[in-house]
Structure formats: structure tokens, C-alpha cells
Amino acid sequence: MAEQKGKLYLLPTPISDNSIDLVIPQKVIEKSRSLTHFVVEELRTARRYLSKIKVETPIDELTFFLLNEHTPQQEIENFLKPLKNGIDVGLMSDAGLPSVADPGSLLVEAAHRNNIEVVPMVGPNSLLLTLMASGLNGQNFAFIGYLPVKPDLRRKKIRELEQRSRQEYQTLLFIEAPYRNAKLFNDILNVCHDQTRLTIACELTSSNQFIKTKTIKEWKKEPLPEINKRNTVFAILF
Structure with missing residues (x-):
């Protein structure tokens, strides 16, 4: 029996310095807190945001993959490994919705090709x-x-x-x-x-x-x- 694959969660982030709970739904915050693997556009911004929402796992123990306009396609394919091993992964843009005016769409496309469930979540754009x-x-x-x-x-x-x-x-x-x-x-x-x-x-x-x-x-x-x-x-x- 094939091992169950993880899910790719598309996690919105704030588009301004306004209070996070005014623009990000609580369920999105809760899901973001619970994950241990993230694909992010900008590492410093992602770490700062996850610290603000008090992610459950210590920041230094989280796994980050960097996805921007310079990331080669083969490296994007490697980002799927945790998902194929049953680990849920969060995709985050630098600001707003991932995959919208954002290179995250490359990972989402790869996830669909590999029959990995993609879960879009609500947030600001x-x-x-x-x-x-x-x-x-x-x-x-x-x-x-x-x-x-x-x-x-x-x-x-x-x-x-x-x-x-x-x-x-x-x-x-x-x-x-x-x-x-x-x-x-x-x-x-x-x-x-x-x-x-x-x-x-x-x-x-x-x-x-x-x-x-x-x-x-x-x-x-x-x-x-x-x-x-x-x-x-x-x-x-x-």
C-alpha cells in the first residue's frame, strides 16, 4: 500500500504592517503554526512572520526551502520530497497570496503533476x-x-x-x-x-x-x- 502523501498548503501572509489578526484568518494562523516545512520566497520575512504568530516548533528547527525567480526547476522538484514522504508543507509568498504574481506557482504546478493535494487558504491580495x-x-x-x-x-x-x-x-x-x-x-x-x-x-x-x-x-x-x-x-x- 502506497504511503499517504502530505498536502501542500498555500498560506497567505500580510501585505502591510497592520495587525496580523485583522487580515489573516485564525484557521490560517493555526495551520501555519502547526507546520514544520515551508517553501518561502524570502527567508528573513518568513522567519519573522512565523515568529510573530508563535509557530509551535522553534524557528531554528523548522525546514525552509527558498523559491524565487532564480530557483532552478530541478531544485523545485526536490521541494516535493517531504510531501512524497507524508509531510505537510506550507507555501508562503513574501506578502499576500502565494502563486499570485509570485513564483510559488511553479511548486503548485509540480505538486499537481505528482498527484499531491493542494490546499489554498483565504487571505489578502x-x-x-x-x-x-x-x-x-x-x-x-x-x-x-x-x-x-x-x-x-x-x-x-x-x-x-x-x-x-x-x-x-x-x-x-x-x-x-x-x-x-x-x-x-x-x-x-x-x-x-x-x-x-x-x-x-x-x-x-x-x-x-x-x-x-x-x-x-x-x-x-x-x-x-x-x-x-x-x-x-x-x-x-x-
């Missing part, structure tokens, strides 16, 4: 929170990820996205490295039509969260919002 609060089209939307870094290519991409939004009446969400937020914002104002709506959602679930939706024409009349070096989601709808 800045993309969906932005969509919820934007007033834009929540029936047809897409996450684009990062736009090109070079200014000319970035502006070209913004034009393409606006055209796509116009043709499909689709809300398009994207992000940027926080220190480039202001440059992206200015490019959007310079490229998009006046009637295009733009949502800026900054540091959601924190005490300093900011979220507003205005037309490009209205944004041009406003002072630059305080988004520099702050985690921000942008969304547009023509």
Missing part, C-alpha cells in the same frame, strides 16, 4: 482588493505584471494596454518597483486619453492606505499622490 475598491469592470480583468523599464518601451506598452482596454472593456492591473512609481504615473498621464479611468491603490490594509479612481483628465489637475517608494497597484479602464 492587493490585486483583488484594488479591483474591489476601484469601481472599474470586475467582470473582465487581467493582471499584466511589470511594464518595461525603458521609458520608450513603457510608454508604448501603456498605449497598447489602453487600446486593449478600449476594445475589450477590460480592467488592466499592473505594478512597478516602488521607486519607479512616480515615473510610471507620469507616463500614464502623458500617454492615456483624458476619459480613461485610472485607479491608484497604495499600501492596502495598512493605516496609511490610499485608493482613488479618477479620469486621466481629473488626475492631471491633482498634485502627485504620495506613492514614491510605496507598494502600489495601478489599474486602468477606457
